[in-house]
Structures are given as structure tokens and as C-alpha cells.
Amino acid sequence: MIYRHRYGFKVFAMILPAMLSGCLTIAPDVPVVSSAAPVNNVKEPPLEQAVMAEPSEHIASMGGVHLDMAEFKGFLDRLPAHIRSRLLQDREALEWRVRWEVTKKQISHLAMNDALMIRSGALRKKKMAEEESLRSQYLASITTPQAHFPDQATLKRVYREQLEQSKSPMKVHLRQIFVPFGDNRDAARVKSGALLAMAKKPQADFAALARKLSMDPATAAQGGDMGWKAVESLPPAFKTGLKGVSDGQIIGPVETDQGCHIIQKVAEAAIAQKSFDEMATTLRKNLRQQQTAENMKKNLARWTEENPIILNPDGMVLLNHEFSNHDDSDTMDPNRIMQQKIAQSP
Secondary structure (H helix, E strand, O other): OOOOOOOOOHHHHHHHHHHHOOOOOOOOOOOOOOOOOOHHHOOOOOHHHHHHHOOOOEEEEEOOEEEEHHHHHHHHHOOOHHHHHHHHHOHHHHHHHHHHHHHHHHHHHHHHOOHHHHHOOOHHHOOOOOHHHHHHHHHHHHHOOOOOOOOHHHHHHHHHHHHHHHOOOEEEEEEEEEEEOOOOHHHHHHHHHHHHHHHOOOOOOHHHHHHHHOOOOOOHHHOOEEEEEEHHHOOHHHHHHHOOOOOOOEEEEEEOOOEEEEEEEEEEEEOOOOOHHHHHHHHHHHHHHHHHHHHHHHHHHHHHHHOOEEEOHHHHHHHHHHHOOOOOOOOOOHHHHHHHHHHHOO
8 A cells, every 4th residue: 555645844844833732821910919908808719810829930931931830730731641651751852842832932922012913902802812823823923924925936936946856757557466464474475475476377367356355445446456656656665666667567575564565567657747827826835835934943043042941940850850750540560550459458
């Protein structure tokens, strides 16, 4: 089986999702009750405000923004147990996550104090909107390229460069008989070898064999027909095996991570090049995404330079101590769980 891999823009995919993932809330101002006021006139604050009002050690700061232990614990509590456990066992990854969380708070702070955001009325609606929405709006306002980017000349230049680099791309029409590895790779190899011998017999009908013996549910019913595939999109093992192969020839077994493939090359043809008008929309979208990622990278560098992230040593020690003996029940050793149950039994 073939799985087509789609490669996006690595910088944008690594940076922006991390900046926008999750939601940290900035604690609202809690009114301070004067000690001189009559006790009977003091209303008990809501539990949420009472918790927020409690002093907590901050574990990182950026500019005038602090990330408190309670906030970071809230982020950890929202993670699936197995992911949280792995994160807590990797101190380097844990520190990286702390840095991202305080950076997210800094972005929210910047958004709430940005003149453009104030004029747009975002501040008046901040109590009704999630901070993630506010961050997204702010990031879009400073990273989205101008409306006229890219211009026509740039689009045509990039189109010409891609044509020069394409080198007449080819496509192939393939059929396959697939044998998955399952629990026994050696058995799969023996079986695929026997199928190759059957398929290469002079009177053999490859499509009929595929319908009867292939274990690929996506292609077996169609006689193993995989359709036309761009050569560049094929797995490396396929591309290597098909070099110099004539139309109608059968090769194999070709091994991938999934199993063994007996392949018949039905035909080969050049991929028709799309015109500039057909490619212009896609090119414009790709270039704008690249520019957005570049703008994000520049802003991250500027923010870090203007407001360096400072990890509070005392807070990090407190964080490590808080989770140093942390165990999730689903990741504990079964023998240890049994020992705990025996110890707790009457």
C-alpha cells in the first residue's frame, strides 16, 4: 500500500500551532476587602476567584508577565494521562513547554495593549471572547502579508523556477498484489515469493490473481489496480524497483513498512505541465503562507530580544519537586500497583 506524504511548511507548522494551542486565562482582578469593613457585609468570593487570589510561586516570566504554578498545572491537567506522564519524565521538554506557555501569555498581553486592537474594540469584548481568539486576531494582524503580496511579477518568476526544477515529471500506472507482514515477516516473504512466481507464469492473469490473493482492501477488488501515480510520490522502494522496468513487466517482492508488494507496471507517461493561469492561485497561497511563517519567525525573535524569557530558579525547583514523584495509574508498573493494593487491604 502506498501512503502519500504531504509536506507543509515546517516553520509555520512547528511554531504557529504551538503558539495557538491550548488556552490560558489571565486571572481577573480580585477586589480586596478592607479588614476594617464589617464582617457581615463581606460576601464570600466565588471559589474560582478565591483560588486565583491565593499567592502562588511563578515559574517563568517574560516582560511584565508571570506564569504561575497553578496555571501550568492547569495546562498539565488538560493533557491525556500518557502524554502528561511522558512530558513530566523529560525535563528538557518540560522546560520548553514552560517557555511556550509564558510566551502565549505575553502575546495575550501585547494584544490587549495594542492600539489597533483597542480601536477595533477587541478590549471591550475580551471578557466574552477566549484568549486564544484574541491571540489569533493579534497574530493575524502582524503576520498576514499585505493584500497585494505577491505581485504578478513574483508569481511568474516562481512559476518559471518550478518549471526549470521539475525536469519533466513522470507518472506510472501500477497494479499490485500485497502481503502484509503481520506478526511473521519471514512467512510474508515466503508467501510473496510464491505469488511472484505465480504472477510471472506465461499464461498468468495478474488482475485475477490480485482479486483472489491480494490482501490490500483498497485495490484487491479492482484487480490490484492502483491507478496513475506520480513517480516522485512513490515510496523509495517502489522508485528503486521500477527503474528501467518496461511496461507490462512484473517485479518484486518490494518491501515497505507495511509488507511485501508484487508490482506490475502497466504503463508510463509524462505529467502534463500546468499553465501559469492554472497554477497562479496555488502559487499565491503558498507564497503568502511562507511569508506569514517568516513574519512569525521575525516577531518571535523580536519579542524574545525585547522581553527575554526568564525562568525563575526557585519556581522551577518547585515545579520539579511537585512532579518528581508523579505517577499516572495507567503508566505504573503492574507489580507496584498490586503491592499498593495489598498494602492498603485490611
